[in-house]
Amino acid sequence: MNYALLYVSTARQGLTNADIEKLAVDAQAFNTQNDLTGLLLYSGTHFMQILEGNYDVLNPLLNRIIDDDRHSDVRVIMGAPATGRLFDKWSMGVIDIRNSDRIDPLTVQAIVDQAECDPDTAEAIGMKTLDLCRFFEIHTEGVTRA
Ligand SMILES: Cc1cc2nc3c(=O)[nH]c(=O)nc-3n(C[C@H](O)[C@H](O)[C@H](O)COP(=O)(O)O)c2cc1C
Numbered sequence: 001m002n003y004a005l006l007y008v009s010t011a012r013q014g015l016t017n018a019d020i021e022k023l024a025v026d027a028q029a030f031n032t033q034n035d036l037t038g039l040l041l042y043s044g045t046h047f048m049q050i051l052e053g054n055y056d057v058l059n060p061l062l063n064r065i066i067d068d069d070r071h072s073d074v075r076v077i078m079g080a081p082a083t084g085r086l087f088d089k090w091s092m093g094v095i096d097i098r099n100s101d102r103i104d105p106l107t108v109q110a111i112v113d114q115a116e117c118d119p120d121t122a123e124a125i126g127m128k129t130l131d132l133c134r135f136f137e138i139h140t141e142g143v144t145r146a
Helices: 017-033 055-067 106-119 120-137
Strands: 002-011 037-042 046-052 071-081 093-096
Touching: 002 055, 002 106, 002 120, 017 037, 017 093, 046 055, 046 106, 046 120, 055 071, 071 106, 071 120, 093 120, 106 120
Parallel strands: 037 093
Antiparallel strands: 002 046, 002 071, 037 046
């Protein structure tokens, strides 16, 4: 079953650019092999990630992601069967939104804040933000699907 997952989390303090780069390269390798696609936003303090693909692959991956000590407080704000893919070109596009002039890092903070008290609003802002990324094709050079 094709599935889509959206979550936010709190990044471990002190992650370097090299740490994010390694995360992206490793994620890309696994995702390419397993036909997963998606996008990861990093704001310096938080992550937001959408993952798309087969539920039987996504579900165990989500458990590994939850256990990953590079972040904490993983909050899933959307998880549902999906008919298509939003990010079919990217095995894992990565955006450091501190370097983006289109996405305000505070947007991710707002989604995190809403995630607890109002998941529907969090999902709405989250999907809108992802739409923006998709429209402008903002992503790390080279982190495209093979
Ligand atoms: C924010 C974040 C996003 C991640 N996204 C992915 C991903 O899309 N694909 C992937 O294979 N691993 C991803 N990982 C890495 C996994 O958490 C984990 O390290 C990887 O599945 C290897 O697990 P293992 O060391 O238990 O084998 C991500 C980790 C973090 C912190």
